[in-house]
Amino acid sequence: MIGVDAGGGDRLALGVLTQYRMATTEQMHRVIAPSVRIEQTRRRLTRLRAEALVDRITLPQAGRTRVWFPTAYGVQLASEWPEMRGHRPSRTVSDPTAVRLKAGHTLTVTETALAFLEDARRHGDLFRPLDWIPEVHHPIGSGEAVIPDALLYYRRGPADGDNGAMLRAFVEVDRATMGPERLAAKLPAYERLYRYVPAVPGRRPTLQDPVLEEWRRRYPLFPRVLFVLDGTGPAGVENRISALRAGAGLLAPSRFLHDVPVLAASLADLLQHSPSAPVWRPVHDPDPDQRVPWTDSGHRQT
Template identity: 90%
Template sequence: MIGVDAGSGDRMAVAVLTQYRMATTEQMHRVIAPSVRIEQTRRRLARLRAEGLVDRITLPQAGRMRVWFPTAYGVQLVSEWPEMRGHRPSRTVSDPTAVRLKAGHTLTVAETTLAFLEDARRHGDVFRPLDWIPEVHHPIGSGEAVIPDALLYYRRGPVDGDNGAMLRAFVEVDRATMGPERLAAKLPAYERLHRYVPAVPGRRPTVQETAVEEWRRRYPLFPRVLFVLDGTGSVGVENRISALRAGAGQLAPSRFLHDVPILAASLAGLLHHSPSAPVWRPVHDPDRRVHWTGPAYR
């Protein structure tokens, strides 16, 4: 077991790898210790590997890039930490072959995390590494579920004397590994989640105890939905945004599109400008450019 306090870099490193499932050396450095030399992060990871908590593979097709991931022992240890309750993803990866096969998508999700994390640090907003929770399971009935790539908790810095707004978002990272229509098919699932009321066997709603949507048990407001698009050039991004617009237009009339901001942006745009820049496009009106932290976009 790590003989260090809760705020140590070692503890954070193992927690981040368990929550994110994997990350490159550079990504880990940017997450846990950007103010020191990267050699210190390399030594930290090597020490954790020697203790059996993390391991690594090398991706030859990516310039022999090292990718770190938690061992089964590391995952077991982290699951016992109070700060990780409810944070650990349902599907961790502790096998080198699985890491290699999942690296493309998972490392892109980690890069998206870093775009938000580094932007928050620049602006004094509150978004810590463990405020990005991958693959949170949300049932929508009939054995189906919505599982976004990540759930983001983000608090904007104080403005005009207030304490800052708490924002939540479902993040979907698309690397163009599926067709535009399959990407757009995620919208009906989120609309179902927005209206899904779980049935309680043997009970019916009453005036005193009305039916409540499942998401309200977790969130005071339904999280906004952010699509981050990668893996294609500008034409491919436009095709995907057009598909999302068409998908939104085919949804049955409901409060979903009215109440929930659904935005899309390219990962290249986030990295070049920053997530807080007006690079986001409402899927129902993609000619506009907006801030993701703003109000609903109707």
């Protein structure tokens, strides 16, 4: 029946858990129903658990925080929905041991999503919970791929004066679990993705039928790249941004950094000031004091 949304809240809750992989009770409340009492979110999650769609673990080292995740049945059901097709997570998303071992990183990614989501709500921008898509696979040849922590779809509101521009971003959340050099090594992978043209057996490109870069099949513009830094203090953040800048310097002959904004900011700054504030450091800018909003129009692609 048109106009009936029976189970709409349950559907969103299961969709978010399936797409985000996991979330705490508080995070789920902030994502799906921030305007109601958190007890309603707890009851909803308990009901979904009774229906074998979601389950939970408890993290004793985090004040006995409950972390919710989808069951295999929940993933199977949600993956059939039109808004979820093509984004099915791995099987380990429903394994309690895997959830426990991945909780530190994945919950930080979810907290990053919430920073953008709550900022969009404040500004009247269009960014819904399912517009944050973790771990989208992008091949770059030789069996390798770029898999960002999340792909972000974001439309600015009319108050921004740019007719509601659509923005896309690859988001990399770094918790300082790897050295700065390994973090910077992600830049060449994105540069490879920017210029990667898949080989088509038996086909030669012509002026009338050129072979285009793989990413153009998905995006009208290459998404900007956002590095969100956590797990370290101000000095550690500076070290990691310096490493990213050094890595960017090695890509100098490429058009990638000329055409695509690559920005870095600490998660602490996003939470304190908001993602739309001028807290982002362009990794290709030699000025260490330069800070911009991530929504700045920096694309020069054609």
